[in-house]
Amino acid sequence: MDFDKIEKFVAKEYGINLSAYKSKQLIRRIENFMQRVGAKNEIEFINILSMDKNISKKFLDHLTINVSEFFRNKDLFLDLERKIKEHLNPEKNTLKIWSAACSIGAEPYTLAIILDKITPNKKHNILATDIDQTVLEQAKQGIYNKNEVKNVDDDLLKKYFIQVQDKYQIIDEIKKRVIFKKHDLIMDSYETGFDLIVCRNVVIYFTQETKNEIYRKFYTSLKPGGLLFVGATESIYNYRELGFEKASTFIYRKPGGN
Ligand SMILES: C[S@@+](CC[C@H](N)C(=O)[O-])C[C@H]1O[C@@H](n2cnc3c(N)ncnc32)[C@H](O)[C@@H]1O
Numbered sequence: 001m002d003f004d005k006i007e008k009f010v011a012k013e014y015g016i017n018l019s020a021y022k023s024k025q026l027i028r029r030i031e032n033f034m035q036r037v038g039a040k041n042e043i044e045f046i047n048i049l050s051m052d053k054n055i056s057k058k059f060l061d062h063l064t065i066n067v068s069e070f071f072r073n074k075d076l077f078l079d080l081e082r083k084i085k086e087h088l089n090p091e092k093n094t095l096k097i098w099s100a101a102c103s104i105g106a107e108p109y110t111l112a113i114i115l116d117k118i119t120p121n122k123k124h125n126i127l128a129t130d131i132d133q134t135v136l137e138q139a140k141q142g143i144y145n146k147n148e149v150k151n152v153d154d155d156l157l158k159k160y161f162i163q164v165q166d167k168y169q170i171i172d173e174i175k176k177r178v179i180f181k182k183h184d185l186i187m188d189s190y191e192t193g194f195d196l197i198v199c200r201n202v203v204i205y206f207t208q209e210t211k212n213e214i215y216r217k218f219y220t221s222l223k224p225g226g227l228l229f230v231g232a233t234e235s236i237y238n239y240r241e242l243g244f245e246k247a248s249t250f251i252y253r254k255p256g257g258n
Contacts, residue, residue, distance in 0.1 A: 001027060005042045009049065014060050024134075026063075033062050061204070066135055068103040070110045070144070071151035072200065073232040076250055080198075080229050081114050083251050087227060088195050090115060095124040095195040098221070100185060101202035102128035105139025105178070106148055109170050111198060112177040113152075113160050127191070129183035136180050142170035185214055190221045197222060200231035215242050225257015 007018045018026065037055055039045035049056045071077045084090055095115070099108035108128035115124050130136050149157060149168045161168040185202070197218050203211045218228050219242055228244065229251050230236065236244070236252060244252035 001031060002042045003027060003030075005046065006030060009046050010063070013049070013056070014063075018063075029062060029065075033059055065202075066103050066132070068106045068201075069148045069151060070106045070113075072107065072110075074151045076229075076232060077110060077114065079248055080251060081118065083227060083247050084114070084196065085118060087225065087247065087253065090119045090122065090124065093195065094122065096193055096223075097124060097126045097196045098191070098194050098198070099126065099128040099178075100183070100197060100199040100218075102130050102139060102180070103132075103135050104144075104148070105135075105142060105170075105180070106144065107198060107200065108139075108178045108180075109142065109160075109174055111196075112174045113156060116160075116174065116177075117156075123177060126178045128178050128180050130180075131182065131184045133182055136182060139178075139180050140175075142175050144168045144170070186210060190217045192221050193223055194221050194226055195223055196227045196229065198229045200229070200234070202231075203234060204231070212238070212242070215244075219243050219254055222254040223257060224254055226254045228252045228254075 003018075010018050034042075034045050037045070037048055039048055049059060084095075088095055097108075097111055097115075099111060102108050105128060108126050112126055115122075115126075128139065130139075143164075144161075145167060149161065152161070157168070160171055160174055162171060163169075185199075186206075199214070199218065203214060206214070215228075215236060222228065227247060232250060235249060236242065239246060239252050243254065245255055247253040
């Protein structure tokens with residue numbers, strides 16, 4: 001594949017520097033996408049992207065799908081911290097948490113850091129899943145670049161990361177709090193008994209029908225009183241129909257519990 005041509009086009013069209021992403025996975029992703037839109041080569045592909053704004057937008061989404069960072073939308077994680085204290089009694093209960101579509105692990109490790117902050121002597125269970133084995137391997141490594149930790153407060157950065165040259169490695173103490181597993185939100189069955197499910201920045205790629213199906217399964221997977229935390233553009237307009245209450249703009253609660 002002539003990656004250079006696509007790289008130049010993407011830089012010009014979307015302002016994204018693909019050389020920062022250059023990896024087998026990205027090439028595989030682009031090839032998959034090219035196949036889907038029926039492009040036989042790079043020139044044909046670039047023509048399609050130039051002519052069809054809708055496909056062009058989808059391609060951009062496709063490219064950024066693995067992007068993640070610690071404390072993504074920081075204010076919302078601060079809100080989550082308050083809601084965990086308010087609703088889940090983490091001092092008393094050992095919480096079972098699921099970070100669904102966790103990508104490179106920044107999200108489940110953020111949860112582990114928050115819980116360590118509020119209950120330093122307690123070990124909660126965090127399951128982190130993704131459909132993509134490559135990102136799961138990266139997540140298990142727990143090594144991040146500056147951009148991915150840019151929202152981490154300095155004191156937390158010092159406490160929970162080891163800086164190795166220009167990279168940031170999550171400390172073992174936090175790493176071992178998270179179990180990573182491959183899981184497809186569409187095809188696989190869901191575990192149950194969760195106090196908190198975090199699913200952010202993935203359902204935007206799914207149809208409304210699939211979204212509803214996933215939210216229904218999350219509802220079943222949550223304990224009564226459990227919380228569902230979604231992405232900053234993903235408020236669930238039909239949350240009542242699905243059985244949830246609103247705990248805040250991006251946090252929903254399954255009624256019941258204490
Ligand atoms: C943009 S990332 C979101 C990462 C993290 N949740 C966040 O908000 O920063 C989307 C992730 O969803 C994963 N994904 C896509 N389709 C999926 C599916 N059907 N089941 C599980 N994960 C999926 C991708 O592999 C990718 O890692």
